[in-house]
Amino acid sequence: MxxxxxxxxxxxxxxxxxxxxxxxxxxxxxxxxxxxxxxDTILVEHARVVALDLASPVLEAIARPVAAANRIIADLKEFASLREDNARLREENVRLLAWQTAARRLENENERMRGLANFREGPEASFITARIVGDSVSAYVRGALLNVGRKAGVASGQAVVTGEGLAGRIAEVGENSARVLFVTDVNSRLPVLIERTRERAILAGDNSPQLRLSLLQSVAGVQRGDRIVTSGHGGSFPVGIPVGEVVDTGEGSSVRVRPFADFSRLEFVRVVDYGVSGLVGGNSATTPSAPPAGVRIR
Amino acid sequence: MRADGLLAMLDRWGRYALPGTTLLFFVLLTLAPLRAPYLSGALPLLPALVVFQFSLATPERLPGPLLLVMGILLDLLLGGPGAPVGVSALGFVLIRAAVVNNRRYLVGVPFLFQWFGFCLLALGFVVLVWFFTAFWTWTAIDPLPALMQYAVVIVIYPLLAPLLARVRARDPLNVPDASRGTARPGETTS
Incomplete structure (x- = not known):
C-alpha cells in the first residue's frame, strides 16, 4: 500500500x-x-491574408443571415418613424431640387471653363461593389472584411466609400477577400482639405467614433459645420470624397470631425479603383495606368 | 468489434473534437458583422470564455498547442496592422494553466465561485492583451473600450456558461483526476 x-x-x-x-x-x-x-512583418501580412482567404467563405455564410436579421430590426425601427421621415424627406427633396439646378448650372460652366483652360482631368475612377462579410472591430481595431480581393481588381491603398462618404482604405488584400481599415482606426492618417477654406490638414483616427484634425496651419479658420473632403495627396485617393464635418472646434488644437459614413450600419461598400493605386508620394504628374479588370459601374 | 463500434467511435471523436470546434466557431464568430450594440464589441472576448469554460472540465481536450494555434488564428483574423500576433495565444494558454492549477476552487463549486474566477481571469486576459498591444505599437491606447468589452463579457458569462456546461454535462469523463486526490463530497470519482 x-x-x-x-x-x-x-x-x-x-x-x-x-x-x-x-x-x-x-x-x-x-x-x-x-x-x-x-x-518579419511581411510574413505576418502574408499569414493574415491566407487566414482571411480561408475564413472569408465561412464568414460569408454567417454574414448573410446576420445581415437579414439586422435589416429586419432596422426595418422595424424605421416603421415606427415612417410618418416623420416622410415629411422630413419631402422637405429635403424640395431643398435638394434647388441644389440640383445650381449644380447643373455650375457643371456646365465648369466644363466650359475647363475647355478654355485646356485642363487635363485625372484618371476616371471605377467602382467595385463589395459586401461586408466580417467586422474586425475590437477595442484595438476598427475595420471590416470584404468579399472581394485581388481577383476583382482590389489593391492595397484604395479608397472605400459608402453612399454618405469615405469609410476607409484597403489595408490587406487576399485572392477573394480584403480588409478595410476604417478612418476611425488609430492607425488611419488621411490627407484632407477643408472644403470651405481649401486648407490642407491630416485627419487621424483614434478608435473613437470621432476623428481628429491635426497638422492644421491655423486652427482659427475652422468653423463648426465645415465639410472635410479628401485632398487626393498621396495619389491613391480621388479628390473631393466627403469624409465628415467639423463638430467641435475645441480650445487649443483639437478639432473633432464626425465621419459621414455610418459604421454601425455598413452592409455594402464600394472600393474606388482610381487606376493609380500604389502611387504614394513621388511625382504627382501621373500617367494613368491601365486600370485592372474590375466590375465597372460608372 | 461490437455492433455499435462505429457509432461509439464517432461519439468518442465527437466528444474529443467538440471543445476545439466550439472554440474555432467562436474565433470565427468574432468577425461576424453583428450590429448589436455592446454585444458585437464583446465578441473578441468570447473565445477566452470558451477556453475558461472547457478548461474547467476537460482541459485534456483543449491541449496547449491547439490553444496556441487558435490564439494565433484569432490574432491574425482580428488584428490590425502592427498588433502583436500571439498575444491571445499567450492569454489562452495562461487561462488554461490557471484553471487547471486551481481546479479545487473552480470545479464542483457553486456557480458564483466560477463566475468570480472567470471575472478574475478575464480581467487578467484583458489587461494582458491591452498591455501588449499598447507596448507593441508604442501608443497610449484608451483602455476604456477594453474595459467596456470586459464588462459586457462578464454579464454574458452567466448566459453562455450554462449552455457550454450543458454540452459537456453528459460526458462520463467529466470527473476530476483520481490521481490528484482532490475529490470532495458531492463529486464522483471513477
Whole structure:
C-alpha cells in the first residue's frame, strides 16, 4: 500500500513537472510568435491574408443571415418613424431640387471653363461593389472584411466609400477577400482639405467614433459645420470624397470631425479603383495606368 | 468489434473534437458583422470564455498547442496592422494553466465561485492583451473600450456558461483526476 502511494506521489510529481514544462514551452512559443510578427512583418501580412482567404467563405455564410436579421430590426425601427421621415424627406427633396439646378448650372460652366483652360482631368475612377462579410472591430481595431480581393481588381491603398462618404482604405488584400481599415482606426492618417477654406490638414483616427484634425496651419479658420473632403495627396485617393464635418472646434488644437459614413450600419461598400493605386508620394504628374479588370459601374 | 463500434467511435471523436470546434466557431464568430450594440464589441472576448469554460472540465481536450494555434488564428483574423500576433495565444494558454492549477476552487463549486474566477481571469486576459498591444505599437491606447468589452463579457458569462456546461454535462469523463486526490463530497470519482 505504502509503495503504491509513493508511486502515485512520484507519478503526480512527474506529471506536474511535465505540465509546468509544457506551460513554459507554450509561453515561449507565444512570445516567439509575437517576436516573429514584430521582426518579419511581411510574413505576418502574408499569414493574415491566407487566414482571411480561408475564413472569408465561412464568414460569408454567417454574414448573410446576420445581415437579414439586422435589416429586419432596422426595418422595424424605421416603421415606427415612417410618418416623420416622410415629411422630413419631402422637405429635403424640395431643398435638394434647388441644389440640383445650381449644380447643373455650375457643371456646365465648369466644363466650359475647363475647355478654355485646356485642363487635363485625372484618371476616371471605377467602382467595385463589395459586401461586408466580417467586422474586425475590437477595442484595438476598427475595420471590416470584404468579399472581394485581388481577383476583382482590389489593391492595397484604395479608397472605400459608402453612399454618405469615405469609410476607409484597403489595408490587406487576399485572392477573394480584403480588409478595410476604417478612418476611425488609430492607425488611419488621411490627407484632407477643408472644403470651405481649401486648407490642407491630416485627419487621424483614434478608435473613437470621432476623428481628429491635426497638422492644421491655423486652427482659427475652422468653423463648426465645415465639410472635410479628401485632398487626393498621396495619389491613391480621388479628390473631393466627403469624409465628415467639423463638430467641435475645441480650445487649443483639437478639432473633432464626425465621419459621414455610418459604421454601425455598413452592409455594402464600394472600393474606388482610381487606376493609380500604389502611387504614394513621388511625382504627382501621373500617367494613368491601365486600370485592372474590375466590375465597372460608372 | 461490437455492433455499435462505429457509432461509439464517432461519439468518442465527437466528444474529443467538440471543445476545439466550439472554440474555432467562436474565433470565427468574432468577425461576424453583428450590429448589436455592446454585444458585437464583446465578441473578441468570447473565445477566452470558451477556453475558461472547457478548461474547467476537460482541459485534456483543449491541449496547449491547439490553444496556441487558435490564439494565433484569432490574432491574425482580428488584428490590425502592427498588433502583436500571439498575444491571445499567450492569454489562452495562461487561462488554461490557471484553471487547471486551481481546479479545487473552480470545479464542483457553486456557480458564483466560477463566475468570480472567470471575472478574475478575464480581467487578467484583458489587461494582458491591452498591455501588449499598447507596448507593441508604442501608443497610449484608451483602455476604456477594453474595459467596456470586459464588462459586457462578464454579464454574458452567466448566459453562455450554462449552455457550454450543458454540452459537456453528459460526458462520463467529466470527473476530476483520481490521481490528484482532490475529490470532495458531492463529486464522483471513477
Amino acid at each position: 505504502a509503495i503504491r502511494d509513493d508511486f502515485e506521489i512520484v507519478a503526480s510529481q512527474v506529471r506536474t513537472a511535465v505540465q509546468r514544462f509544457a506551460l513554459g514551452l507554450l509561453v515561449i512559443a507565444a512570445f516567439g510568435a509575437m517576436l516573429v510578427g514584430k521582426a
